[in-house]
Amino acid sequence: MNVARFTRLFEDHHASLFRYLTRLSGDSDVAADAAQEAFVRMIEGHGRAGAIEPRAWLFTVGTRLVLEGGRTVTRRARLLDVAPDRAPLGEAPMDAHARVEREERRRVVSTALAALSDKERTALLMQQEGFAHREIADTVGTTTGSVGTLLARALEKLAAALPLDADQL
Amino acid sequence: MPSDILERVVADGHLEDADLLRHLDAEPALPQVVDAAAHLRGCGTCVARAEVLRRRRLALARLLADSDAEAAPLSVPKAMLSRARARERARWYASPTLRAAAVLLVAGTLAAQPAVRRWAGAQWERATTLARPARRAPVSVAPLAPAPASAIGAVLSFEPASGPFIIRFDELPAAGSLTIASDTGALATVERLGGDNPELLVTAHALHVRNTAGDTLRYRVRLPRAMARVYVRSGDAPVASDRVVDLSEREQRIDFGPPPKANSALRTIP
Numbered sequence: 001m002n003v004a005r006f007t008r009l010f011e012d013h014h015a016s017l018f019r020y021l022t023r024l025s026g027d028s029d030v031a032a033d034a035a036q037e038a039f040v041r042m043i044e045g046h047g048r049a050g051a052i053e054p055r056a057w058l059f060t061v062g063t064r065l066v067l068e069g070g071r072t073v074t075r076r077a078r079l080l081d082v083a084p085d086r087a088p089l090g091e092a093p094m095d096a097h098a099r100v101e102r103e104e105r106r107r108v109v110s111t112a113l114a115a116l117s118d119k120e121r122t123a124l125l126m127q128q129e130g131f132a133h134r135e136i137a138d139t140v141g142t143t144t145g146s147v148g149t150l151l152a153r154a155l156e157k158l159a160a161a162l163p164l165d166a167d168q169l
Numbered sequence: 170m171p172s173d174i175l176e177r178v179v180a181d182g183h184l185e186d187a188d189l190l191r192h193l194d195a196e197p198a199l200p201q202v203v204d205a206a207a208h209l210r211g212c213g214t215c216v217a218r219a220e221v222l223r224r225r226r227l228a229l230a231r232l233l234a235d236s237d238a239e240a241a242p243l244s245v246p247k248a249m250l251s252r253a254r255a256r257e258r259a260r261w262y263a264s265p266t267l268r269a270a271a272v273l274l275v276a277g278t279l280a281a282q283p284a285v286r287r288w289a290g291a292q293w294e295r296a297t298t299l300a301r302p303a304r305r306a307p308v309s310v311a312p313l314a315p316a317p318a319s320a321i322g323a324v325l326s327f328e329p330a331s332g333p334f335i336i337r338f339d340e341l342p343a344a345g346s347l348t349i350a351s352d353t354g355a356l357a358t359v360e361r362l363g364g365d366n367p368e369l370l371v372t373a374h375a376l377h378v379r380n381t382a383g384d385t386l387r388y389r390v391r392l393p394r395a396m397a398r399v400y401v402r403s404g405d406a407p408v409a410s411d412r413v414v415d416l417s418e419r420e421q422r423i424d425f426g427p428p429p430k431a432n433s434a435l436r437t438i439p
Contacts, residue, residue: 006253010245019237029374036249036330043253106236128230133196145199148187155225156186162232164225 010039013055016129017062023125025066026110034065053135059126060139067118112161120154123147184208189219193226246331247395248355325359330373333398336390337375339367340382341403342425347386349401350420351394362387386425 014035021031038061042054113121119140126136133147142150158164184192184205191198192205209216245253334357336347345364359369359376364385370377380386392399401423 003250003253007245007250010249014245022237023233029372033330033373036246039249040252043249043256045256102236105232109232109236124229127194128226128233133191133194144196148191148194148196148199151190152186152222155190155222155229158229159225162229164228164232165221 006039006043009042009054009058013058014039017058020059020125020129021062021066023113024063024121026114030066030069034062034069037065038062056131056135056138059129059131059135063122063126063139067122109162112158115161116154116157120150120157123150124154124158127151183212183218184215186218186222189215189222193219193223248331324361325369325371326356327358327371328355328373329357329392329396331395333374333400334392334396335375335400335402336378337401338378338386338403339380340384342380342384342386343382344426345384345386346388346425347401347423348389348420349399349422350389350391352391353394355393357393358391360389360391362389 017038018028018031018035021034022028025031025034038058041061042058113125116124119142122140123136126139131139134144136147136150137144140147140150155164184202188198188202188205192209198205209219336349342364348362359371364387365380367378367380367384367386370379376390378386378388
């Protein structure tokens with residue numbers, strides 16, 4: 001892969017990969033590391049990089065890095081507990097009230113997502129990023145037909161934990 | 170209607186959520202399921218349920234967007250770009266045809282002048298260096314054990330990721346200093362120059378000093394110049410008014426402690 005193509009892929013997909021991995025792991029540091037590692041593996045031509053659709057490949061590699069790095073995630077979560085409301089990198093300062101609200105929202109959503117199984121969470125978040133059921137199935141290691149069931153189960157669990165129904169908004 | 174189709178429609182004669190979600194995602198229905206679109210044309214209950222699912226998804230998308238963390242960098246980190254370039258060059262050198270040509274060239278020039286032999290040797294060395302796999306930044310380096318209390322001058326070394334770096338103190342130290350130096354290398358180091366010795370946690374993006382307010386701390390942190398931005402924080406507040414340390418300066422120091430010096434003033438060491 002030449003540098004120009006790599007640069008274009010990075011600019012096209014890094015932001016959404018980072019966002020997805022942050023939601024998946026609940027930790028932006030873990031997400032940043034995993035996203036970087038996925039792109040490094042793409043540079044180095046690991047696995048089927050280049051042979052399949054690059055966005056799906058990056059998301060699959062990033063997902064595995066996050067899920068297989070569970071112990072790292074737990075360790076970092078402990079660190080976050082020490083400073084749960086730390087200021088995000090490079091983000092404009094927010095007023096205290098907005099910041100508290102945002103942190104609370106982040107905590108509630110993160111807790112609800114963490115209660116899902118890895119497969120349910122991955123399927124749900126990949127669907128939110130616009131992936132087809134076939135691509136989701138490849139990443140979570142199931143059949144295309146089972147993805148609808150995973151999504152339905154995940155959505156039902158989240159609806160019980162988050163204000164997703166119209167009368168709750 | 171075949172029996173397996175009847176089995177797939179739930180007991181009360183309506184589609185399952187999984188089938189409705191497949192329909193909402195424009196995915197083809199499973200072979201054993203009735204045509205969802207056709208079913209929805211004649212079933213108010215399933216239409217209402219599909220609408221509930223659609224609204225839940227929209228609400229979830231809004232909630233996720235509202236609670237997303239910080240933005241990712243917009244451009245390719247320089248370190249990653251260099252690696253891609255090195256890889257591209259390495260691939261050129263790794264080509265069997267080109268390697269064979271290089272060997273023939275080297276053999277042919279062996280009989281030539283010593284200067285040519287030296288040049289060929291240098292080129293070969295460069296080619297083999299580039300063809301080696303590049304060292305990859307670790308996914309995580311944390312946590313590292315703190316240096317022993319007596320070990321003034323102890324150094325922690327790690328490979329930081331590209332992008333901004335945060336040095337975070339749990340509390341503003343009572344006294345001491347933090348010197349931040351830039352370096353052209355890829356590794357970062359934290360050197361304890363004296364004072365108390367709280368636990369340090371190092372990740373690819375941050376150094377976390379788990380100190381208390383009464384501590385006296387003296388550290389020198391050396392970071393790759395390519396990182397460009399360093400945030401120094403106490404809890405969540407910036408330690409210095411300049412909050413972002415500019416690594417284009419050779420070395421900068423933050424002094425902790427009471428006036429007459431301005432508290433935590435940032436100054437450049439000439």
